[in-house]
Amino acid sequence: MRRSVLVAVMAIVSTVAAGCSSDPTDPAPTTSAASASPSGKPTDISFLVYGAPAEVKAYRSMVKQYDVDHPGVKVHLVEVSSADAALRRLRKGEVPDVFLMSRRDLGEIVDAGINQPIDELLDSRGVDFTDLYKRDSIRAFSHSDRLECMPYGISPMVMYYNTNLVDFSEMAEAGLDVPKNHATWTFDQFAEAARFGARRGAKGVYVDPSLSGLAPFVYSGGGSLFDDDRDPKRLDLASDGSLEALTTSLELLRKGAITPTPRELRSTSALDLFKAGKLAMMAGFRTLTPELRRTPGLSFDVMPMPALPDDRTLGDASGLCISAKAVNTSAAADFVVHAIGKDAVSDVAAAGYMVPANTEVAESDAFLQQDRMPAHAYVFNRSVKDIVTLPLIESWPALERAVHGDVYQLFYSRVIDIEALTKKIDEESKAVLSPPKASVTPSPSASASGKN
Structure with a gap:
């Protein structure tokens, strides 16, 4: 069964944005995985990423910092070479708790029941969908009035x-x-x-x-x-x-x-x-x-x-998704909130490969890098609004x-x-x-x- 992308994006935006905090970079989760499991051991979650070596290195740094800041959690990074390699793992049933995925594969992932909608999980953690994310990126990862995955990168041709x-x-x-x-x-x-x-x-x-x-x-x-x-x-x-x-x-x-x-x-x-x-x-x-x-x-x-x-x-868009069978959904959602935060996204964007879906980062020098080519990097941001959502x-x-x-x-x-x-x-x-x-x-x- 094919999936169609959400047309009335504002309906989902207004729904998931209700009650959002005014400071989305420092949300106050209603639940937290920052403490160890009842056995006293850290809560384990896995995180699948792909990209060039420099980009994956930035993900490693992000995970390392999260583990330091949240001693009750241990994030295990799963690294693959490309979006195609990531999809192959998912098809084989090797589904991490959190995974980076190309938007082009969203229909297959949703149809197979591999992910779970992410909107309510992030809404309860104060993520602001309306001010910090381009409408086009929200629409790209939406289906049937639900936000399936959180937009992460959205690069126009x-x-x-x-x-x-x-x-x-x-x-x-x-x-x-x-x-x-x-x-x-x-x-x-x-x-x-x-x-x-x-x-x-x-x-x-x-x-x-x-x-x-x-x-x-x-x-x-x-x-x-x-x-x-x-x-x-x-x-x-x-x-x-x-x-x-x-x-x-x-x-x-x-x-x-x-x-x-x-x-x-x-x-x-x-x-x-x-x-x-x-x-x-x-x-x-x-x-x-x-x-x-x-x-x-x-x-x-x-x-x-x-x-x-x-x-x-x-557009070549990527999103962060949570597995339908995540061992600890609360821990996975808490980590996603960290991963889409300004500091974490800035570190990944600095590698130069990604146009952040987070507009605050996209309009900062972490992405624009005005002392480096291309001189008119704002063209990427300006062209996002022209992306046709297929x-x-x-x-x-x-x-x-x-x-x-x-x-x-x-x-x-x-x-x-x-x-x-x-x-x-x-x-x-x-x-x-x-x-x-x-x-x-x-x-x-x-x-x-x-x-x-």
């Missing part, structure tokens, strides 16, 4: 650009159309920057040839990825709005002089081309920032995804795999019939979004008993 290849001041002097600031830019300005950057042996822009890569352009142009935002049965790329947006964007993204060719990408990844100064722009999330910072001689910044004409993008489906990776071949053709086939190809993609998506139900053949005895 943005456009990274090499400031030596795309110099807006130089473009303006040449009489080219440039954005007035880093808050927004039109698709025409984006295309101009791609052409300007594709000089001196460089390519102008790279967008991943996938549904995720196409989605910001489709939604920005007034289209939709799905036929129904609550309970999709197929993709909707062949509809008028989506087709028009795709036609406009692919006119640029298919040009071999502007974008890396498959042959070029077989020898060097888009990321390596960007790091080497051979690619002017590429779409990506905040997780790219630390690696780009480590690249000698690279100067980069970020812009929002281009408006065609609306500002739209996708419907919860059983398996996003399965959907991407089902249509990958034809989506790839949209980008790289020399000649395409875009209308026919999008219709084919929409049809292929049904195998994942609305698979045919297996027919049940009655047994002979059943058939006989049903005769008059």
